[in-house]
Amino acid sequence: MANLSDLPLRPELRGRSAYGAPQLTVTNQLNTNENPYPPSEGLVDDLVAAVRRLATTLNRYPERDAVELRTELASYVSRQTGVEVTVDQVWAANGSNEVLQQLLQAFGGPGRSVLGFTPSYSMHPILAAGTQTEFLDVPRTGGNFDIDVDNALAVIAEKTPDIVFVTTPNNPTGGITPLADLRRIIEAERAVGGIVIVDEAYAEFSDEPSATTLLADYPATLVVSRTMSKAFDFAGGRLGYFVADPAFIEAVMLVRLPYHLSTLSQAAATVALRHAEDTLATVALLRDERIRVVAALGDLGYKVVPSESNFVFFAVPSNVDAHDLWSRFLDLDVLIRDVGVPGHLRMTVGTPAENDAFLVAADKIIGEYS
Template sequence: MSTALTLDQLPVREELRGKSPYGAPQLDVPVRLNTNENPYPLPEPLVARIAERVAEAARGLNRYPDRDAVELRTELARYLTRTGGHPVAFEQVWAANGSNEVLQQLLQAFGGPGRTALGFEPSYSMHSLIARGTNTGWISGPRREDFTIDVEAAREAVAEHRPDVVFITSPNNPTGTAVDRETVLALHDAAQAVKPTMVVVDEAYVEFSHGASLLPLLEGRPHLVVSRTMSKAFGAAGLRLGYLAADPAVVDALQLVRLPYHLSAVNQATALAALEHTDTLLGYVDRLKAERDRVVQELRALGLDVTDSDANFVQFGRFDGPGGQHAVWQRLLDHGVLVRDNGVPGRLRVSTGTPEENTAFLEAVREVVGSTPDTDPERPGGEDRQKDKEQKV
């Protein structure tokens, strides 16, 4: 009788031993606000259009799909040109199964053994995970206490480590902070001064931003890449469609590492249908931005420290009492609300949901904050709340 092996008994690569896969808890609770999904289902006219396009694609499933996704990349280029403030040609666009595969292909082409990637943490944890998966060395760059990038310290890190790839996430996940164009330009120029370096601006949440896209910075900068996703603003997390804009030579490089026929005909058809309904879907984005701003305002009214957000989520805290932020995460879960503990000390992240979901979250926070010990005078409102508790006693 055979004995089942454990993961540690398998001959996996050493850098994978003891690691955990990426993933947020998937729990059956009334209010799930932990994965930055768009809470609005796709409108029925779009669902019908998807059915039409997929039915058409299904008639040809005995054949491989368009290997280069020409029609889809053309429509994505049109969308970027219309909304990004900069003309983008089909040859500059590449698409894959979610932005994670786009990022993986970038590191397969420009990272790998003997090469390194640098990111500014806390940031999107998949950057470092994909680096590890592609055997690319990972370097954690500095951020200030307010989670913005310290440009001078970042320049020094680039000069010291000489990375092959630099990741800049704007708006940043999990903090929600956007990066201004001057910072991106400074880091891009610092990197190129050392050696030819790919600089990847991850704009997964840019449609929710108060500011403009960094797409115009592509002009004259062949080592700059802007990556996007249809998971967030398009409300299509289940589609798994990511894309990027860059110099055509970058697209050529990614075709060296992409798997044959990597985008299915069904995925391409579904994405094309969604792009036909861009205006409707961006209308949902406007609703979510308004709700995000309401959540920020009400959390601050409760005396919590809330990071400025340009995304469809909000980072809030600080929770420095017994158990830290994870204890507060559990108390919120006990109230039927699931948020995200990203491991940022004293902070949690909440996705923007429907008005009803956001109200339920805020009511849970009021209950939890009122029962959470807090003697930290550095936390906004913490000292006053502690005095109030002492007076009541």
């Protein structure tokens, strides 16, 4: 058998690691920022009926541009953000990862660069490498891992990146970038002729207004990427989308694969959107649980980064290796995430019972290391 080193792999991919969170079977699985609540019975019934109706058509290609689904997405975004959005401003793909990949294929590539503020979503540099786009790393600062906006503007002016990523709420830290700061970054990037992709995968968990409120001011610069994987109990459905000026949809149509969204993917997402009110009721439960977990961790002596998402990023005791602590949680039947940020771990907010199990483990562990 051949080894990877035996293959004529592109040089910039050599030595890199694939994206991957551990997929382990444990009682308390709190590592991948999924919504722990299953879809409602009504949604499941409607989905089964839709699949049964469409099953006889699977010999035909899906509706290529997913107009019905994009119409439902536009209606949802309009209700959720208060910004009137039309079908021509929305594009959908297989998870927000494919959305971001298509945007990088259209606006990145050899000789071009994308700037990101790290730590942030770990797929951003992977997608950049896959599209031969240089990734420019600008570290976040301080104990809360915020963007130093003045420094960001200076780097944008100096490096003139073709694309800037801003994740808000940020993954893995959970903090937000306020709209006023976003506007400054967007204006700086517009001045150098690039675009800004605001990654709002966790927007429904935050009180901060959506970056879609800025779209009218920056039609040729701003793209807002979102997903149904988190708030919608729909991670297995793999549906992401972006909202932008219609010109951006024209751009990604130049690079998208034909029939990239299957008939069943479109149907499942459309059904989920029609049950949005029931589905999103779990968001309020998770927000309340996040507040409880943050307070309890603080009482136990952990330093917690403020979060407006469905996860909590916290510092481990200074005398402990983060991965060793991650392993100790696993020993106690709690799977959380070591995202590679020294001295920190991330837990996904789960059901009350799962969160209780995490807090019991956190209490036991900090007692062992204190």
